[in-house]
Amino acid sequence: MRIVADYDRCEGHGLCAEQAPVVFDLDDEGDLVHHFEGQELPDELEAEGQRAIDSCPVAALRKA
Template sequence: MRIEADYDRCEGHGQCEERAPAIFELDDDGYLTHHYEGQDLPAELEGAGRGAVAVCPVAALRLAEGT
């Protein structure tokens, strides 16, 4: 499972970072870092990743399953 981030849509609310800090991080200016960009998430992080996608208030994250 992969998560794709739309960086133009991201407004830096930080919900993803709260839900999945091993996957997402916001810098001091609110810019998103996706630690697994272009990679499959480790199985143990899939639940947190799904949760982060679900809580994003601007739908800047999307599941890309089967990649």
């Protein structure tokens, strides 16, 4: 699974980082950091990745 982040839509709520801390983080300015940008998630992180997508209140994350 690959996850695409819409950085313009992201408001920095951080719910994705709570659900998938290995995949997502927020930097010091509150901007999204996607550690697997442009890459397939490892199989063991797919469930966390899906929870992160589902938790985003502004739909800034989607499967590609």
